[in-house]
Amino acid sequence: MSGKFPYKEFRKGQEEVAENVRETVENGEVLLLEAPTGFGKTAAVIEGLERGGAEKVLWVVRTINQIDPVLRELRRFRVSYTYVFSARRSCPLVEGSDIPVEDFWMNCRHLRSQARCSFYFNTMEASIEYLQSLLDNYKGYTTTETASLLAKMDGLCPFFSLLRLAGHSKYVVATYPYLFKWDLFTHVLDIGDYSDLAIVVDEVHSILSIHSIYEYKITVDVVERSLDEARTYTDDVSLVERLESFHRMLQQKASGITPGIYPMDKAQIIEILGDPEQLAYTAEAVREVILEERYRAAGLQGVMKIVSGLTKLATWLETLSMESSKLYIEWDGEDPPGFVATPMDPAEIASPIIQGAQSAILMSGTLPPGNMVRDFLGVERSATVVDVDAMYGPVMPPENRYTILGIDVSTRYSERGPFTYKVYAGYITSIITGLPGAKLVVYPSYDVLYSIIERIDRGDNDIVETKKTSIAEVVRKLEDRKDIVIHSVAGGKLVEGVEYVDENGRSILKTVVIVGVPYPQPTPYTQDYIDALAKRIGPRKAREYAYHINASIKVRQALGRAIRSREDKAVYFLLDHRYNNRKLRSFLKTRIDEMVTYNKITFPVIIEKARKHIETEA
Numbered sequence: 001m002s003g004k005f006p007y008k009e010f011r012k013g014q015e016e017v018a019e020n021v022r023e024t025v026e027n028g029e030v031l032l033l034e035a036p037t038g039f040g041k042t043a044a045v046i047e048g049l050e051r052g053g054a055e056k057v058l059w060v061v062r063t064i065n066q067i068d069p070v071l072r073e074l075r076r077f078r079v080s081y082t083y084v085f086s087a088r089r090s091c092p093l094v095e096g097s098d099i100p101v102e103d104f105w106m107n108c109r110h111l112r113s114q115a116r117c118s119f120y121f122n123t124m125e126a127s128i129e130y131l132q133s134l135l136d137n138y139k140g141y142t143t144t145e146t147a148s149l150l151a152k153m154d155g156l157c158p159f160f161s162l163l164r165l166a167g168h169s170k171y172v173v174a175t176y177p178y179l180f181k182w183d184l185f186t187h188v189l190d191i192g193d194y195s196d197l198a199i200v201v202d203e204v205h206s207i208l209s210i211h212s213i214y215e216y217k218i219t220v221d222v223v224e225r226s227l228d229e230a231r232t233y234t235d236d237v238s239l240v241e242r243l244e245s246f247h248r249m250l251q252q253k254a255s256g257i258t259p260g261i262y263p264m265d266k267a268q269i270i271e272i273l274g275d276p277e278q279l280a281y282t283a284e285a286v287r288e289v290i291l292e293e294r295y296r297a298a299g300l301q302g303v304m305k306i307v308s309g310l311t312k313l314a315t316w317l318e319t320l321s322m323e324s325s326k327l328y329i330e331w332d333g334e335d336p337p338g339f340v341a342t343p344m345d346p347a348e349i350a351s352p353i354i355q356g357a358q359s360a361i362l363m364s365g366t367l368p369p370g371n372m373v374r375d376f377l378g379v380e381r382s383a384t385v386v387d388v389d390a391m392y393g394p395v396m397p398p399e400n401r402y403t404i405l406g407i408d409v410s411t412r413y414s415e416r417g418p419f420t421y422k423v424y425a426g427y428i429t430s431i432i433t434g435l436p437g438a439k440l441v442v443y444p445s446y447d448v449l450y451s452i453i454e455r456i457d458r459g460d461n462d463i464v465e466t467k468k469t470s471i472a473e474v475v476r477k478l479e480d481r482k483d484i485v486i487h488s489v490a491g492g493k494l495v496e497g498v499e500y501v502d503e504n505g506r507s508i509l510k511t512v513v514i515v516g517v518p519y520p521q522p523t524p525y526t527q528d529y530i531d532a533l534a535k536r537i538g539p540r541k542a543r544e545y546a547y548h549i550n551a552s553i554k555v556r557q558a559l560g561r562a563i564r565s566r567e568d569k570a571v572y573f574l575l576d577h578r579y580n581n582r583k584l585r586s587f588l589k590t591r592i593d594e595m596v597t598y599n600k601i602t603f604p605v606i607i608e609k610a611r612k613h614i615e616t617e618a
Contacts, residue, residue, distance in 0.1 A: 004047070004050050004077050004078065004079075005043070005047050005077075006043070006076035006077055006078075007043065007076075010044075011039065011040050012392050012393060012395075013035075013039065013044075013388050013391065013392030013393075013395075014039070014040055014043065014044040014047075015044075015047075016391075016392065017033065017035065017041065017044040017045070017048065017386060017388065018044050018045075018047040018048035018051060019048065019051070020033070020048065020384060020386050021044070021045050021047070021048020021049060021051070021052060021361055022048045022049075022051040022052040023052070023384075024048070024052070024359050024360075024361060024384065025048070025049060025052030025053065025054050025198050025358075025359045026052050026053070027359075027382070028358055028359050029359060029381060029382045029383060029384065030354065030359070030360045030361075030362065030374075030379055030381055030382065030383035030384070031359075031360070031361045031362065031363075031383070031384050031386065032204075032362050032363075032367060032373055032374070032383055032384070032385045032386070033045070033361060033362065033363035033364075033367070033386050033388075034363070034364060034365065034366075034367035034386070034387045034388060034389070035363065035365065035386075035388040035389075035395065036365045036388070036389065036395045036396055036560065037365055037560060037563075037564050038395050038396055038563075038564065038565055038566060039388055039395045041363055041388075042069065042070055042073045042202075043073050043076070043077075045200060045361055045363065046073055046074065046077050046079075047077075048361075049198060049200075049361075050077065050079070052198075052359075054170075054198040054358075054359070055170075055196070055198075056170060056172075056191065056192065056196055056197050056198070057170060057171045057172070057197065057198045057199075057200060058172050058174065058178075058179060058189075058191065058197045058198075058199050058200070059171060059172070059173045059174070059199075059200040059202065060173075060174050060175065060176050060178065060179045060180075060199070060200070060201055060202065061173065061174075061175060061176070061202045061203065062175070062176055062202070062203045062206045062496075063175065064085045064086065064089070064143060064144065064175060065499070066202065066203065067083050067085060067143045067173050067174075067175070068142055068143055070173050070202070071083060071139075071143070071173060074171055074173070075139060079170050079171055080168070080169040080170045080171065081169050081170065081171040081172070081173065082135065082162050082163075082165035082166050082169040082171075082172055082173075083143060083162060083172070083173040083174065084159070084162055084163055084166065084172065084173075084174040084175075084178055084189065085143060085147075085174065085175050086101075086159075086175070087104070087105070087108065087159035087160075087188075088101055088104040088105075089144070089147075090144070090147035090148075090151070090158040090159050091104070091108070091119075091157070091158075091159065091304070092119060092151040092152070092158075093117070093119070093300055093301060093304040094304045094305065097304075097305055099304070099305055099307060100307060100312060102311050102312065102315045103306060103307045103308060103311055103312070104304070106284065106287050106308070106311055107287075107291065107303055107304050107305075107306055108304070110287070110288065110291045110303065111300065111303060111304070116295070116300060116303075117157070117300065118155065119151060119155060119156060119157040120157045120160055122154075122155050122156050122157075123156045123157045123160045123161050123164065124160070124164075126156065126161070128164065128165065128168050131156075131161050131164055131165055132165060132168075134150065134154060134156075134161070135162070135165065138150075146158070147159075147162075150162075163188070163189070166189065166190075166191050167190075167191060172189070172191060174189065176206070176207070176210070176213060177213055179199065179201075179353060180207070180210055180213055180349050180350065180353060181213065181214070193356075194352075194353055194356035194357045194358075195356055195357070195358055196358060197357050197358055198357065198358050198359045198360075198361070199353070199354075199357045199359075199360050199361070200360075200361045200363070201360065201361070201362045201363070202363060202364075203363075203364050203365075203496075204362040204363055204364045204367065204373070205364045205366050205367060205368065205553045205557070206364075206496075207346065207350055207362075207377065208346060208368070208373075208376055208377075208545075208549070208550070208553070209346065210346050210349045210350050211324075211342060211343040211344060211345065211346050211348065211349050212342065213349070214319050214322065214342065214343050214349065215319070215340060215341070215342035215343075216315060216316045216319040216320075216340070216341050216342070217316075217338040217339065217340045217341075218312060218313060218316045218338070218339050219336045219337065219338055219339070220247070220250050220251060220254060220336065220337075221336065222309050222312050222313060222316075223243060223246055223247045223250060223309070223313065224247065224309070225308075225309025225310075226243055226309035226310045226312075226313045227240065227243045227244065227247060227309075228309070229286050229290075229308065229309055229310050230243055230282075230286070230310065233285075233286045233289050233290070234282065234285075234286060236282065239279075239282065242272055242273060242274060243273075245272055246269065246272050246273060249268075249269070249272070250339060253329050253337075253339075254329065254331075254336075254337040257329065257331055257337060258331075259331050259332055259333040260330070260331065260523070261328050261329070261330040261340075261523045261524060261525055262328060262329050262330070262524065263326065263327070263328055263524045263528070264327040264328060264329055264339070265327070266320050266325065266326065266327040266341070269320065269327065270317070270320065270321060273313075273317055276314065276317045276318045276320075276321050279310070279313065279314045279317055280314040280315075280318065282310065282314075283308065283310035283311045283313070283314040284311075286308065286310050287306070287308050287310070287311060290306055290308065291303055291306060294306055316339075316341055317341075319341040319342070319343070320341035322343045322348065323343075323348060324343045324344045324345040324348045324532050325341055325342060325343045325344070326341075326342060326344055326525075326528045327339065327340070327341050328340045328342075328524065328525055344528050344529050344531075344532035345532040345533065345535075345536070346376060346377055347376070347377055347378030347536065350377045350378070351377055351378035351379065354377060354379050354381075355378075355379065355380065355381060365556075365560055366553050366556040366557055366560065367387075368545075368549045368552075368553065368587070369385075371385075372541075372544075372545065372549060375536075375537045375541060376533070376537070376545055378536065389589075395566075396563050396566060396568075397566060398591065400563060400566075400568060400569045400570065401559075401563065401569075401570060401571075401572060401590075401591075402569075402570075402571045402572070402593050402594075402609070402610060402613040403571075403572040403573075403574065403590055403591060403592050403593050403594075404571065404572065404573050404574070404592075404593065404594045404595075404596055404606060404610065405574045405577075405579050405580060405592045405594065405595045405596070406427060406573065406574065406575040406576065406577075406596055406597070406598065407577040407580060407595050407596070407597060408423065408577070408597040408598060409423050409424055409427070409516075409575050409576060409577070409598070410516065410517075410576045410577050410578060411444050411448055411515065411516025411517065411576060412516075412576075412578070413522075416448070416451075421451045421452050421455060422455060423598050424452045424515055424575065425452055425453075425455035425456050426598050426600075427513075427573070427575055427598050427603075428441055428452065428456055428513060428515070429456055429457070430598075430603055430604070430607060431511060431513055431573060431607070431610075432456075432485055434604070434607035434608075434610075434611065435510065435511050435571065435607065435610055435611055435614060436483065436510060436611065436614060436615070437483060437508065437509070437510030437511065437614060438478075438483055438484050438485070438486070438500065438508045438509050438510060438511075439484075439485045439486070439509070439510070439511040439512070439513065440486050440488060440494075440495075440500070440509050440511070440512045440513070440558065440561055440562070441485065441486065441487050441488065441512075441513040441515065442488050442489070442490050442495060442512065442513065442514050442515060442518075442554075442555075442558045443487070443488070443489055443490065443515045443516065444489075444490055444515065444516040444517065444518040444519070445489065445518075445521065446466075446467070446489055448515065448516060449464070449465070449487060449488075449489060449515075452515065453487055458485070458487075459484075459485065461477055461484055462484060462485040462486070462487065463477060463484065463485070463486045463487065463488075463494070464487045465486075465487060465488045465489055465492055465493070465494045469493065469494065471493055471494075471498055474486070474494060474498055475498065478498075478500065478508070488558075490514075490518030490551075490554040490555070490558060491518065491554045491557075495554070495557055495558045495561065496557055499564075500561055500562075501564055505564060505565055506564065506565055506567060506568060507561070507562050507563060507564045507565070507568045507570070509561055509562040509570060510562065510569075510570055510571065510614045511562070511570065511571045511572075511573070511610070511614070512558055512559050512561065512562045512570060512571075512572050512573070513573040513575065514555055514558060514559070514572070514573065514574050514575060514576070514579075515575050515576075516575065516576045517551050517555075517576050517578050517579065517584070518550075518551050518554045518555065519547050519550070519551050520546060520547065520550060526546060529546055530542045530543055530546045533545060533546065548583060548584055548587055549587060551584070552584060552587035552588050555574075555588055556588060556589070556590075559572055559590065569613060569614055569616070570614070571610040571613055571614060572590070574590075574592075579592075580592075580595075594606060594609070
């Protein structure tokens with residue numbers, strides 16, 4: 001033992017996982033770890049890293065909220081740590097602003113280079129010992145609360161205070177971009193080469209779409225703003241002409257389209273706009289002039305809120321120039337059409353990092369089969385796969401779940417229509433009115449969600465997810481209502497961005513309803529994604545990843561929201577006959593207890609069984 005394990009004893013399988021981690025670090029390999037919530041995988045992995053003598057650990061998580069649980073375990077192990085998350089979100093000069101991240105960094109760099117930010121100056125004057133003492137003093141607060149205190153109580157820049165500690169801490173906990181975005185890792189985080197790091201990627205199922213962190217969208221108004229800046233602040237006639245040509249092209253593409261997503265020729269646009277580095281250089285020069293003008297007129301607050309069209313356009317062009325990037329025009333029928341540049345192959349982002357690290361622990365509660373993850377991410381180095389439930393027995397008692405399959409409905413495109421939506425509404429209404437506790441209803445898309453809920457009588461405080469739904473708003477509502485109904489979209493912020501637990505860590509969700517199978521829509525984007533994967537792993541595997549694996553992960557994530565401890569009990573409704581497919585069921589790892597059809601005479605019997613399951617003590 002390391003002598004540091006902070007608990008009286010190991011849970012079943014924890015010490016074995018710690019040994020797997022130790023061997024991974026010592027041998028410079030990769031570990032693919034699947035362990036559900038409640039197993040204690042964070043503690044087991046830290047124990048293994050300590051046993052293996054990891055010198056420097058970069059631990060990345062998907063969201064800011066996921067940093068805090070890792071920090072709690074690191075404190076228990078009494079190891080040195082710091083954490084890094086969005087500088088924009090923690091900066092006291094842009095509080096409440098939604099300024100784009102690329103604009104924020106440009107503005108921030110200007111103020112720092114001109115010695116105009118007192119928060120940054122104070123931070124760089126402070127000693128490491130002083131910064132460490134503040135972090136220790138604030139350990140009872142959350143990451144975001146600590147950031148606010150560093151600024152308001154100590155006059156320091158929260159981001160750079162925590163960042164300065166990175167070079168003096170064994171563990172650095174950060175959000176995904178600080179590992180997977182090259183510029184942020186090398187120029188901002190700056191803690192050494194990948195080859196010096198043991199990396200831990202938490203919620204690794206999310207990096208199956210890691211290419212999306214590079215996805216970037218512009219609209220016609222961004223080009224119009226860029227044109228104004230080029231005409232006003234440069235004498236580059238060629239640039240103005242190219243932007244005018246680009247503007248005409250986008251206006252033509254945007255006129256007369258119907259809602260949907262459509263491919264565009266990226267080569268033509270790269271030819272028009274020219275070298276991405278040259279555009280970025282021009283954008284930076286223009287911004288410097290604008291910054292000086294704004295500083296004289298409005299001071300620090302005015303500078304930090306500058307938004308530049310050329311900066312946004314240059315960032316977009318850089319993304320478009322990536323090897324696997326594709327370009328689309330998309331329109332939802334409401335907001336202005338967007339022109340989306342995105343790399344299609346996750347391996348283009350993840351493979352160099354995982355291959356180059358000293359060692360890598362990739363873990364999740366919903367890991368796809370290990371060999372599939374390796375194929376998908378382009379991992380060629382030696383790897384060990386550990387499935388805790390399969391190897392050491394179920395962490396959560398299987399009898400705590402009661403799963404009901406509705407075999408008379410489907411959201412398959414050929415089966416959608418008023419009659420199907422009416423049957424779904426009947427199912428959901430019976431479940432909402434017949435069962436106690438909070439319910440999570442998960443739909444495959446916004447279109448299906450809106451088509452069904454218009455047929456349901458909803459409570460005043462029930463939550464219906466939209467693209468603009470605020471997680472903070474949802475959390476506030478949860479504090480007041482324990483019988484709330486949340487209507488959400490698979491893979492959306494309300495499925496993976498919120499913990500539905502009480503003060504004791506028990507889930508408040510008693511029922512999860514999965515409406516349909518959340519397969520991706522058959523758009524040009526989906527086909528390009530499959531084609532990009534097929535170049536490396538073949539068309540059969542590519543389609544399996546894009547459809548079955550993608551859908552099963554979203555469903556497993558949703559179901560997992562309801563059982564967060566061994567005492568939690570929940571009822572699952574899988575409302576689509578396709579869940580009877582052998583392959584899909586094998587990926588879901590879910591036993592079916594009942595198969596039903598919606599009938600006003602027989603379905604109440606199922607509801608009564610479900611009620612008894614929920615109300616029986618675990």
